[in-house]
Amino acid sequence: MTRKELFQLILRKKSFLCVGLDPDITKFPAHIRQADDAIFEFNKAIIDATRDLAIAYKPNLAFYESLGIKGIQSLIKTMDYLEGFRSELFLIADAKRGDIGNTSTQYAKTYFEKSSSGFDFDAVTVAPYMGKDSVAPFLDFINKWVILLALTSNAGAADFQSQRIEAPEGTVKLFEHVLQTSRQWGNAENMMYVVGATQASMLQDVRRIVPDNFLLIPGVGAQGGNLEDAARYGMNNHCGLIVNASRSILYASADIDFAEKARAEAFTLQKEMESLLKNFGLL
Numbered sequence: 001m002t003r004k005e006l007f008q009l010i011l012r013k014k015s016f017l018c019v020g021l022d023p024d025i026t027k028f029p030a031h032i033r034q035a036d037d038a039i040f041e042f043n044k045a046i047i048d049a050t051r052d053l054a055i056a057y058k059p060n061l062a063f064y065e066s067l068g069i070k071g072i073q074s075l076i077k078t079m080d081y082l083e084g085f086r087s088e089l090f091l092i093a094d095a096k097r098g099d100i101g102n103t104s105t106q107y108a109k110t111y112f113e114k115s116s117s118g119f120d121f122d123a124v125t126v127a128p129y130m131g132k133d134s135v136a137p138f139l140d141f142i143n144k145w146v147i148l149l150a151l152t153s154n155a156g157a158a159d160f161q162s163q164r165i166e167a168p169e170g171t172v173k174l175f176e177h178v179l180q181t182s183r184q185w186g187n188a189e190n191m192m193y194v195v196g197a198t199q200a201s202m203l204q205d206v207r208r209i210v211p212d213n214f215l216l217i218p219g220v221g222a223q224g225g226n227l228e229d230a231a232r233y234g235m236n237n238h239c240g241l242i243v244n245a246s247r248s249i250l251y252a253s254a255d256i257d258f259a260e261k262a263r264a265e266a267f268t269l270q271k272e273m274e275s276l277l278k279n280f281g282l283l
Contacts, residue, residue, distance in 0.1 A: 001090055001122050002143060003189050003214070007238040009055050009088065014274040014283060016239055017266060018056035018092065018216070019046065020246030021078065022063050027251050029258050039064070039074035044081055046250060049263040051085060053270040056242055058092040058216075079119060090242070091121045092216070096149065098127035098134045105137040112141045123147050125194060125216075128178050132185050139186050146191050148182055151175045151206065153196025153219035162202075175202075179209040188212040195234070197225020197243070203233035211236060218244045220269070227269065231276040239282060245269060 001009070010016050023039045035041040047057065059078065064071035082091060097107040107124075114120040123145035126135055138146045151161055161175040169180050182191065188210075195206050197219035206215065215234055219225035220243050227243060234241055245265070253261035277283045 003238065006055075006090060006214070009090065010239045010277070011283065013053070013055055013088075013270075014277060015053055015055055015270045016241050016243055016273055016277075017050075017054045017269050018058050018090075018242045018244040019050050019054045019249055019266065020094070020218070020244050021046065021057055021059040022246045022250065023074075024063065024251075027254060029254055029256055031256060032258075037074055037077065039067075039071065040077040040081075042250075043074070043078045045259040046262055047078075047082065049259040050249065050266040051089070053263070053266045054089070056090040056092055056244075057082060058094050058244055058246075060094040060246075076118060079121075083120070090123070092147065092242075093119070093121040093124040096125045096127050097138075098130050100130065101133040101137060104134050108138045108141060112138075112144045123192065125149065128182060132181075135182070135185055139190055144190070146186060147216050148178070148191060148193050150178055150193040151195045151199050151202060153198040153225065157196070157199070173205075176205060176209060179206065183210065188214075192216055192242070194218065197227070197230045200226060200229035200233055203230065207234060207236070212238075212240070214240050214242060216242050216244060218246075220245050220248075227272055228276065231273075231280070235276070235280050237282075239277065239280075243269075243273070 021043050023042050025038055028038055028042055032038050032042050059075060064075040093111040109116045111119050111121045111124045125147045126138055127149050162173050164171055165174055167177040192214040195215045195217055197217045217230050220227050249262045249265045252265045
């Protein structure tokens, strides 16, 4: 999916909502836990309840890999199900990969090369710590996206990301140097950045360096991030935001009505997003 196609999808659905598919069996309703493939049945119910409200889904690979082969099989079934709605969805592998070049090449094939792995994601999250040669293999795939970790929403982000360093561009915070340097590797057509909603006040600094790139914004909902602030500081003339919500949608209820409550939570976010898009003159 190109940047233009992604923007058109946002306008069509009046939404920039991404639903994180982070299935924790211990939080499933009892009737779902009894299914032969509880993860797939849970994911399918969430997808069916929210598909018209969301532009993207983002499986977090840890929740599947931790269950071994059975978890991977559930992920494959989930992705096969999403494939039936491919024209209306942007699919993100939340894998946070990054390694030496030949290893990153294999990771890229895992998520982007369907003939090799069976997976055909649109984007994958990548850690930039090992530098250009660890990121470049992901950028070799046409019409696929790298989503580079820049300024995350976790408490430990301050340990490194906001520390000041001496860089060619002067004394800057480390995340600013990551943004500046990575602009030389990719562009607004193939690179996005992770910026946590809990870091909304710093979005102005992010936009000063990467005004045109899409930003994946986690942290809205259970982590306490504010959607209005994220839009105020981060939205650009093609929206430029994909806002993820996971726990607040997935676990809005632990009862038989979990899908209905998930839809209600997603609907609330979508309506707020529609209003923000109108306020910014994009609808």
